[in-house]
Amino acid sequence: MRPFSYQRATDPDMAVQALSAAAAANNPLTQAAAQPLAGGTTLIDLMKLDVMRPAAIVDINPLAHGWSVIEPNGDNLRLGALAKMSDVAAHDGIQRNYPVIANSLKLAASAQLRNMATLGGNVMQRTRCSYFRDVSYENCNKRHPGSGCAAMDGVNRMHAVLGISDQCIATYPGDFAQALIALDATVEITGKAGTRSMPFAQLHKAPGSTPDIETTLQPGELISAFAVSGRWPRSVYLKARDRQSYEFALSSAAVALDVQDGTIKDARVALGGVATVPWRAREAEALLKGQKFDEALAQRAADAAFADARGRRHNSFKIALGKRVVARALQQAVTMEI
Amino acid sequence: MTAAAPEPKINMGQPVPRYDAVVKVTGRATYASDMPLADPAYAFLVTSAIAKGRIDRFDLDDARRVRGVIDIVTHENGPKLKESKLFSNGGYAGTTIQPLKSADIAHDGQIIAVVIAESYEAAREAANRVKVSYTAAAPSATFDSPGTTIAAAKGQNAQFKEDPKVGNFAKAFEEAEVKLTASYDTPTQHHNPMELFSTSCAWMGDELVIYEPSQFVYGLKYGVAEQLGIDADKVRVVNPYVGGGFGSRGSMTPRTAIIASIAKRLSRPIKLVPTRDQGFTITTYRAETRHEIKLGASRDGKLLALKHEGAEISSRPDAYCVGGTKTTTRLYACPNVDSLVSIVRADRNTPGFMRSPPEVPYLFALESAMDELAVKLNMDPVELRRINDTTVEPIGGKPYTSRSLMACFDEAAKAFGWAQRSPQPKSMSDGDWLIGYGCAATCYPTQMGPAAARVRLQRDGRTRVEIAGHEIGTGAYTVVAQTAAERLGVPLEKVAVFIGDSDLPPAPVAGGSNSTASTCSVVMMVCDQIRQRLFKAAMPSQSLTDKAKETVGIGQTPATQAAKGDRPLDLEKAFDALGVGVVEEYGEWKPEGAPLDSFRAMHSGQVRLVGGHAMKDQIAYAFGAEFVEVRVNRFTHEIRCPRLVGAFAAGRIMNPRTARSQLMGGLIWGMSSALLEATDIDERNARYVNDNFADYLVPVNADVPGVEVILLSEQDDHINPAGVKGLGELANVGTNAAICNAIYHATGQRIRKLPVRLENIEV
Ligand SMILES: Cc1cc2nc3c(=O)[nH]c(=O)nc-3n(C[C@H](O)[C@H](O)[C@H](O)COP(=O)(O)OP(=O)(O)OC[C@H]3O[C@@H](n4cnc5c(N)ncnc54)[C@H](O)[C@@H]3O)c2cc1C
Numbered sequence A: 001m002r003p004f005s006y007q008r009a010t011d012p013d014m015a016v017q018a019l020s021a022a023a024a025a026n027n028p029l030t031q032a033a034a035q036p037l038a039g040g041t042t043l044i045d046l047m048k049l050d051v052m053r054p055a056a057i058v059d060i061n062p063l064a065h066g067w068s069v070i071e072p073n074g075d076n077l078r079l080g081a082l083a084k085m086s087d088v089a090a091h092d093g094i095q096r097n098y099p100v101i102a103n104s105l106k107l108a109a110s111a112q113l114r115n116m117a118t119l120g121g122n123v124m125q126r127t128r129c130s131y132f133r134d135v136s137y138e139n140c141n142k143r144h145p146g147s148g149c150a151a152m153d154g155v156n157r158m159h160a161v162l163g164i165s166d167q168c169i170a171t172y173p174g175d176f177a178q179a180l181i182a183l184d185a186t187v188e189i190t191g192k193a194g195t196r197s198m199p200f201a202q203l204h205k206a207p208g209s210t211p212d213i214e215t216t217l218q219p220g221e222l223i224s225a226f227a228v229s230g231r232w233p234r235s236v237y238l239k240a241r242d243r244q245s246y247e248f249a250l251s252s253a254a255v256a257l258d259v260q261d262g263t264i265k266d267a268r269v270a271l272g273g274v275a276t277v278p279w280r281a282r283e284a285e286a287l288l289k290g291q292k293f294d295e296a297l298a299q300r301a302a303d304a305a306f307a308d309a310r311g312r313r314h315n316s317f318k319i320a321l322g323k324r325v326v327a328r329a330l331q332q333a334v335t336m337e338i
Numbered sequence B: 001m002t003a004a005a006p007e008p009k010i011n012m013g014q015p016v017p018r019y020d021a022v023v024k025v026t027g028r029a030t031y032a033s034d035m036p037l038a039d040p041a042y043a044f045l046v047t048s049a050i051a052k053g054r055i056d057r058f059d060l061d062d063a064r065r066v067r068g069v070i071d072i073v074t075h076e077n078g079p080k081l082k083e084s085k086l087f088s089n090g091g092y093a094g095t096t097i098q099p100l101k102s103a104d105i106a107h108d109g110q111i112i113a114v115v116i117a118e119s120y121e122a123a124r125e126a127a128n129r130v131k132v133s134y135t136a137a138a139p140s141a142t143f144d145s146p147g148t149t150i151a152a153a154k155g156q157n158a159q160f161k162e163d164p165k166v167g168n169f170a171k172a173f174e175e176a177e178v179k180l181t182a183s184y185d186t187p188t189q190h191h192n193p194m195e196l197f198s199t200s201c202a203w204m205g206d207e208l209v210i211y212e213p214s215q216f217v218y219g220l221k222y223g224v225a226e227q228l229g230i231d232a233d234k235v236r237v238v239n240p241y242v243g244g245g246f247g248s249r250g251s252m253t254p255r256t257a258i259i260a261s262i263a264k265r266l267s268r269p270i271k272l273v274p275t276r277d278q279g280f281t282i283t284t285y286r287a288e289t290r291h292e293i294k295l296g297a298s299r300d301g302k303l304l305a306l307k308h309e310g311a312e313i314s315s316r317p318d319a320y321c322v323g324g325t326k327t328t329t330r331l332y333a334c335p336n337v338d339s340l341v342s343i344v345r346a347d348r349n350t351p352g353f354m355r356s357p358p359e360v361p362y363l364f365a366l367e368s369a370m371d372e373l374a375v376k377l378n379m380d381p382v383e384l385r386r387i388n389d390t391t392v393e394p395i396g397g398k399p400y401t402s403r404s405l406m407a408c409f410d411e412a413a414k415a416f417g418w419a420q421r422s423p424q425p426k427s428m429s430d431g432d433w434l435i436g437y438g439c440a441a442t443c444y445p446t447q448m449g450p451a452a453a454r455v456r457l458q459r460d461g462r463t464r465v466e467i468a469g470h471e472i473g474t475g476a477y478t479v480v481a482q483t484a485a486e487r488l489g490v491p492l493e494k495v496a497v498f499i500g501d502s503d504l505p506p507a508p509v510a511g512g513s514n515s516t517a518s519t520c521s522v523v524m525m526v527c528d529q530i531r532q533r534l535f536k537a538a539m540p541s542q543s544l545t546d547k548a549k550e551t552v553g554i555g556q557t558p559a560t561q562a563a564k565g566d567r568p569l570d571l572e573k574a575f576d577a578l579g580v581g582v583v584e585e586y587g588e589w590k591p592e593g594a595p596l597d598s599f600r601a602m603h604s605g606q607v608r609l610v611g612g613h614a615m616k617d618q619i620a621y622a623f624g625a626e627f628v629e630v631r632v633n634r635f636t637h638e639i640r641c642p643r644l645v646g647a648f649a650a651g652r653i654m655n656p657r658t659a660r661s662q663l664m665g666g667l668i669w670g671m672s673s674a675l676l677e678a679t680d681i682d683e684r685n686a687r688y689v690n691d692n693f694a695d696y697l698v699p700v701n702a703d704v705p706g707v708e709v710i711l712l713s714e715q716d717d718h719i720n721p722a723g724v725k726g727l728g729e730l731a732n733v734g735t736n737a738a739i740c741n742a743i744y745h746a747t748g749q750r751i752r753k754l755p756v757r758l759e760n761i762e763v
């Protein structure tokens, strides 16, 4: 770890001020000199590994007072960016009306981490690519643009098969973001110009030729809340992994359905563990909508979700696995009692 | 789960709670890096980012500018250290690759610089700022990598003298009615004990104290003295508690002498706490292995021919090998046996002991093959073991001192509900999950080594036992205290035990599961010396018969099993008769068949273990049987193991509570090894990739819902005075095969490569 200054932001303006002051032009957010600190379970970790080297830390935890709401009120859901993963996962209203959200959080990390970690930090967590996290590897386009990608022909079992580029195949590791993107959530952003909202689907950026740019957030901007409209009681988060708990997904599916009289009126499918960003499988959704559910349909939808997938030496299995996970999650969602 | 403190059966001690339980759960146990030092400086290691080549240049400017940096030590200004030989060649070291000696790099993560600073943080920051230019060469990573060399182990490794053979394998295999040929692979694994590989060194004049988690304080003492070129009497190693070892701390690593010499140079105590990932390359590991097994049997299941060929990875300079054929060729009755062990050299750090080093990979192969053979024979795998059970090992025709393998199978099968298994693969399921039952034999050689102890008894019964044993979490304090209490007939609370300090009388390495057998045997012997003195003083007219020696108790509680009519000795009267307040005895014990130089070796930090197959007229092993239930998800192919049941017989069980803990931990480790643990190697550059606890998977609680340990009574009077076989490395051996056998039963798919991951399942 390198020395850094530490500042507690007692109100949003102060946080935005402190973060923007340190922002240099043309520096992507991941390289910004000042970084907000929420639970710290990603940020401090990467600082210890010397991967992130911010000169200034702006502690936004004092904002929790206003930024940690959990409000499943009426037909709309609002979640504050500083709400803790564990509190949201344990919330009755979330479990009842948004099981996909509750389970994506409950199946993530460990109890200790969920007690520390916030929703805002969670969606901003960075890839677990071993070559990214170990600075002794020179070739990582995400850390050093243009340096190459050690994972491409290295140990890449955990890496992505969707949304990849010839620059980077790092998996977006989080679970919760899949629930958000499936439910068409919006993200509320607080910055110098005040507060704006945009579809959550527009937050993350696929690596393309700039893997160091991970989100559309600008230095000086903070996520303050997430919002979902409608209730999604028929929703599932299915996560496949090597061990029973405390591990990132090898493949996961967030599925939300609206089934009326046996017909799928609306379908939402998002994929985790297999893509470089939170991944919405719209092709699969299109196949499902308006249909009666059966296994063959689930299979077709799953195939469609992975039609563009490309595996490498150690991760090709994720394509077949991902399809089975999607099919099974659809089945579970259809048959769940609500 | 079975109770934490199982009721003792015949030939078992009391399940007393751990001697160190309270200090451990209250966080007061002092591990090496907890030891207070006066004004220490902090060291942080810089390790190489290439596996082969040379360092061209260091750029240290940036690092030196970090506030608080005191010194940066590289090969250019490094300490001049003497070489130490590999432990298997009569030395102390786990590797002969000596870092900071030259610009050459022999493996990934080799120590190339040590930054010393006023704080840990400054040292780490400066280490991050060290820039190194290398000329890299293409390294050979592992099997099949270009540039590796292969040669028979025999002749290279002093501890692997012979490839066991008997009869005429080729002919018997040719003629056998049922034949099996199969290949098996095991991965690289790292010990990852919780306590990091820390080292603190402090000099007082010309005397050095080392605080380091070690499984062999005497070995480290003599090894460091040799490297520094100083008198071993000036070196003391202290570690009252070791946060897990599993073999990783059995031999000396290069870091200790390096830190000691920097401490000397700077005239300051130095504390080093390497990171988790550095632990992967600055110590040893379990190397990957490959096996080919050939079995020939008659239709009714009798083994007629067995051949086991194994290949193991080692480093370029060191011929480390585990050679588990010494066990697999002797486990079952079979008249025609052949074997060969080879060592494949690659550009890697030198591997070393890891919990049951030979048995884990080699029995995985044999016990998987036995299951495959049972399938070919359409026979229950337990029955196949019964048909080939033996009391005499086939290679040298020596009798097992005792062997309860089939009793273990029967007990474990009953507890597990093996009878409910429908033998057809893929025939059992529960909702989304295919269910499989599998079993395997487990075994581990009984070993012991020369040991010394000092015991002091006071008039009021207070007892002090001193022995340089090691508390690596196994219960060493507890069983030593129990032994003294039983033998002297004093209450357990009155016994104080001092271990983990090279100023105490020497004990062997805490490896090879010899500790309980060796330390308890010597403590028994020394306690008996005290009993004899007291007995002679109190009852000078009576002759001290052997029987009385065995049975007469002193103090309040009669010792062991005091025969009816024997009066306990009145301790106060005995002390009055002797006219002293304290009786103290020192003694040295060596096992039968120990080499002549045993005691000399013991006093110079060298190991002379005897036992297993290497005994003169007999062979001694502990046995067990392990049954597992595996569930494989039809959709995700996730593999879970909800039940592990093991029955074990290991001679006298000193303490059923600590024994159960060891065996339970072993079963869990075995499951971990079968399903989770593997160090990934990037073959392009021979580097370990998943060198952290998030990526190197070990089970979490949710992975281990049910473990049952059954301890069988077994009495063995042929091994050592304590009658102890040792069981620390017994339980994690069979599990690998048991799990693969269960996966076969669940899915119909035979998997011969560990670990089994969901992508290996095709259902
Ligand atoms: C061992 C381990 C296992 C894990 N397993 C899982 C898992 O299975 N599934 C899973 O989903 N996650 C997992 N995680 C990741 C964990 O969930 C995240 O680290 C956590 O959610 C991050 O939240 P935080 O509040 O601690 O963020 P921080 O570490 O404080 O912040 C993370 C990043 O987001 C930025 N940031 C924080 N808050 C905001 C905000 N409001 N607006 C803008 N930027 C912000 C920070 O500057 C930083 O760059 C695991 C983590 C670990 C260490």
Ligand code: SF4
Residues within 6 Å of the ligand: A127, A129, A130, A131, A132, A139, A140, A141, A142, A143, A148, A149, A150, A151, A152, A167, A168, A169, A170, A211
């Ligand atoms: S996959 Fe991306 S993060 Fe990983 S090494 Fe390649 S460029 Fe870096």
